[in-house]
Amino acid sequence: MTNPYMEIAIQEARMAAEEGEIPVGAVIVKGNIVISRAHNLREKMGSATAHAEILAIDEACRILGRWRLDDCDLYVTLEPCPMCAGAIINARIRRLYFGAADPKAGAVGSVVDLLRMRAFNHTPEIYEGIMESQCRKLLTDFFKPLR
Amino acid sequence: MTNPYMEIAIQEARMAAEEGEIPVGAVIVKGNIVISRAHNLREKMGSATAHAEILAIDEACRILGRWRLDDCDLYVTLEPCPMCAGAIINARIRRLYFGAADPKAGAVGSVVDLLRMRAFNHTPEIYEGIMESQCRKLLTDFFKPLR
Numbered sequence: 001m002t003n004p005y006m007e008i009a010i011q012e013a014r015m016a017a018e019e020g021e022i023p024v025g026a027v028i029v030k031g032n033i034v035i036s037r038a039h040n041l042r043e044k045m046g047s048a049t050a051h052a053e054i055l056a057i058d059e060a061c062r063i064l065g066r067w068r069l070d071d072c073d074l075y076v077t078l079e080p081c082p083m084c085a086g087a088i089i090n091a092r093i094r095r096l097y098f099g100a101a102d103p104k105a106g107a108v109g110s111v112v113d114l115l116r117m118r119a120f121n122h123t124p125e126i127y128e129g130i131m132e133s134q135c136r137k138l139l140t141d142f143f144k145p146l147r
Numbered sequence: 148m149t150n151p152y153m154e155i156a157i158q159e160a161r162m163a164a165e166e167g168e169i170p171v172g173a174v175i176v177k178g179n180i181v182i183s184r185a186h187n188l189r190e191k192m193g194s195a196t197a198h199a200e201i202l203a204i205d206e207a208c209r210i211l212g213r214w215r216l217d218d219c220d221l222y223v224t225l226e227p228c229p230m231c232a233g234a235i236i237n238a239r240i241r242r243l244y245f246g247a248a249d250p251k252a253g254a255v256g257s258v259v260d261l262l263r264m265r266a267f268n269h270t271p272e273i274y275e276g277i278m279e280s281q282c283r284k285l286l287t288d289f290f291k292p293l294r
Contacts, residue, residue: 047214050214061192090228119259
């Protein structure tokens with residue numbers, strides 16, 4: 001099963017791979033409109049925070065002119081890390097859709113489960129495994145020649 | 148007891164308060180040199196990610212031209228939230244010094260303890276309670292007139 005927004009996130013991830021970046025892509029959607037799309041740019045930007053989700057959230061905040069994205073949904077090819085899960089809380093993202101799980105650094109169930117902790121002041125709806133095999137293949141294809 | 152870098156972080160937090168922002172300040176130090184300093188700008192920038200720590204890390208990465216800050220230490224007036232704790236992991240910050248604990252959203256022992264989880268690929272040294280009463284007072288003074 002496909003999802004049109006996750007397909008855009010996958011396109012973004014492919015752009016990352018072409019630039020030698022770990023292929024992760026993210027899209028922010030409000031209603032049926034794509035507000036922002038981004039991919040991991042850690043190496044190119046030389047920035048520890050330049051994950052796809054952070055870049056997409058920053059861009060959506062710029063475009064909408066506000067930090068609160070409680071009417072927005074985030075699609076990302078990989079389970080968010082703690083930084084990105086924390087940004088999802090801080091931005092009050094309404095729904096999170098992600099593709100592949102990240103057993104090494106995933107903060108939405110794999111290593112820790114930040115987005116289901118009621119102690120924080122926001123818990124988004126979570127939908128996982130969206131176009132999972134395509135999302136996982138992006139990463140296995142990227143790391144294969146490096147091993 | 149005072150700490151010269153935490154004093155700079157406190158100055159930054161005061162600048163935030165003057166601008167109507169929740170007063171949190173952060174400083175990144177390499178050797179004895181202040182590489183970057185920043186304060187919370189969430190409202191002014193309209194950005195969910197514009198916490199003091201993220202802005203200081205981004206600026207340090209720009210200045211040093213690399214995402215890996217494993218020779219840098221971060222001073223921050225308040226216990227980092229999950230997003231900022233995650234950014235500390237991602238940037239491989241060597242040592243974290245913080246002032247006041249954050250019982251509501253702290254991710255370095257209060258609500259969750261991300262930076263001591265061996266599952267993640269980096270665990271900084273952690274020093275807490277640095278100039279704690281001054282750091283806490285910044286926040287209580289800020290929120291007092293609002294209540």
